[in-house]
Amino acid sequence: MRVMKTRFHLLPVLAVTLLATLSAPSAPGAESVVARALPKVRVAHDGRSFVTAAGQPFVPFGVNYYRPGTGWAPQVWKQFDADATRRDFVRLRALGGNCVRVFLTYGSFCSEPGVLSPDGLAKFDRFLALAEEAGIYVHPTGPDHWEGTPAWARGDRFASESHLQALEAFWKAFAARYRGRATLFAYDLLNEPSVPWDSPTLREKWNQWLARRYSTAEKAATAWSVKPNSVAWGQVAAPPTTNAPGSRLLLDYQLFREEIADEWTRRQAAAIKAADSAALVTVGLIQWSVPSLLPGVQHYAAFRPARQARYLDFMEVHFYPLNKGAYEYAGDEDELRNLAYLESVVREVAATAKPVVLAEFGWYGGAKPRFDGGRHPAATEEQQARWNRRLIETTAGLATGWLNWGFHDHPQAHDVSELTGLLTVDDQTKAWGREFQKLSAQFRERAISPRQLGQRPSLDWDRCLTSTKAGNDFREEYFRAFKAELRK
Numbered sequence: 001m002r003v004m005k006t007r008f009h010l011l012p013v014l015a016v017t018l019l020a021t022l023s024a025p026s027a028p029g030a031e032s033v034v035a036r037a038l039p040k041v042r043v044a045h046d047g048r049s050f051v052t053a054a055g056q057p058f059v060p061f062g063v064n065y066y067r068p069g070t071g072w073a074p075q076v077w078k079q080f081d082a083d084a085t086r087r088d089f090v091r092l093r094a095l096g097g098n099c100v101r102v103f104l105t106y107g108s109f110c111s112e113p114g115v116l117s118p119d120g121l122a123k124f125d126r127f128l129a130l131a132e133e134a135g136i137y138v139h140p141t142g143p144d145h146w147e148g149t150p151a152w153a154r155g156d157r158f159a160s161e162s163h164l165q166a167l168e169a170f171w172k173a174f175a176a177r178y179r180g181r182a183t184l185f186a187y188d189l190l191n192e193p194s195v196p197w198d199s200p201t202l203r204e205k206w207n208q209w210l211a212r213r214y215s216t217a218e219k220a221a222t223a224w225s226v227k228p229n230s231v232a233w234g235q236v237a238a239p240p241t242t243n244a245p246g247s248r249l250l251l252d253y254q255l256f257r258e259e260i261a262d263e264w265t266r267r268q269a270a271a272i273k274a275a276d277s278a279a280l281v282t283v284g285l286i287q288w289s290v291p292s293l294l295p296g297v298q299h300y301a302a303f304r305p306a307r308q309a310r311y312l313d314f315m316e317v318h319f320y321p322l323n324k325g326a327y328e329y330a331g332d333e334d335e336l337r338n339l340a341y342l343e344s345v346v347r348e349v350a351a352t353a354k355p356v357v358l359a360e361f362g363w364y365g366g367a368k369p370r371f372d373g374g375r376h377p378a379a380t381e382e383q384q385a386r387w388n389r390r391l392i393e394t395t396a397g398l399a400t401g402w403l404n405w406g407f408h409d410h411p412q413a414h415d416v417s418e419l420t421g422l423l424t425v426d427d428q429t430k431a432w433g434r435e436f437q438k439l440s441a442q443f444r445e446r447a448i449s450p451r452q453l454g455q456r457p458s459l460d461w462d463r464c465l466t467s468t469k470a471g472n473d474f475r476e477e478y479f480r481a482f483k484a485e486l487r488k
Contacts, residue, residue: 038132040182041280043313048355049400049447050314053182059443060185060357060401062099062136063092068425072412073146077108080123082130088407089134095422095433096440099185100131101139101284101359101403104174107147113166116173128183137185139359139403141284143170144191156199158264168271175275186280188359189268192318194286194301195257198238202260207234209256224249241298245467250297254465257302262311265303269311280313284359287319290348291464292471292478293341300465309352317349318360320416321387323475327363328376329383339394340482341475348459350398357401363387364419366430371415381431384419389435397451404436454485 039052050058066074067084092100108120124140131138143153157163171187178184196202210233214220217233224231225248244250269281285308288294289301305315321327321338328334350356365384369376392402409421409430422433457477463470 057447060099062097063407065100095437099137105147132183141188159201171271179276189283192286197298261302314355316359340479356399362405362420385431385435
């Protein structure tokens, strides 16, 4: 869930400083002894699921963790409450949860480049110990804006060399500190990364990319079907963010953005593996990483699953029911259209032949929501539970793990998070919490058989990168095929 979305000069000694910081003794309050050890999770030999070191099938089934009453964006670390966290973990485990995804932040872990905060690390140590005590795995998602973005971390964080170096150093140090800690399920490089459309750094790299691909203005002009004198070679701007079906120039720019995303992922994954070769690495893809629904061509995230999979141990994708606007429980067809869209997104990610975790999902229930100016109708807890159950049923076998967005409802939220929890804000179990508990029992220590889909249309990926209509047409065709199979 995206709640809000300057270049700096990195000191040459950044990596050394980080490693020195983290090799120091743990800060006061850090846990050194835990109640019990969890077995390490790895990718199974089939390449599409997870098992523990003991050989048991493992299905990540849990929540994205933050607490109500801590502001929005929620401040997990600045307002860290160990006692409340312990209670939450015990409660989650009783509901069958076995994994929490939690956001690391610039504000608590690396407010200054080259230095990781001892206070933040001590809190994370404590968090790990509490999770292990409860029998829950931790899935940290690395550093982001949730508790403020310092000046050094602003600007183009996907193409800026200084930022890339800072992230590499962060991960090398962080992963080295927690090397071998089995409680850590996996590292998620970032929540919903998306390469920006334009920046000074991107323009420079775009022109370098063109020089490698075409070498001359004349060759580029031929590919783009324009006159050579219309190409400002070496100073080619980003194309307009308007639909241009079949445009080679627009497609080239989207492919260039994919290359930026690839390099960003490659470098960070390599940094983690250099510190802990057994660590699992993934990245939490926004659903606009699959271009079948884009508000505009510029919203394509450029993190193409088929390309990203080379650098990752498994795939993650997030999904919210946004087909033709936000899902409002308006009827069976509305539900089916969103389920068809869901299946089409997860299918594309699963085509990488790696395990897939739906690392964010959910929708509202239990009251009338306030987000989007309060324009959405009220929904019951039972409607929320039905949607989430059907989401899991639809994706089981394409995905092999699910993490709900939020544990509690969060009334301070400015989006759907206000009503997505398993629990109400005052700790009452919602209908979705009870359904979650039933589903968790179904997946406990059981392998999930691969899902075989019936006839479905193919996604013309490149066409969708230049035309939002192409994505709309694809979803309509997919819906017809999805609906026809249900009738059989």
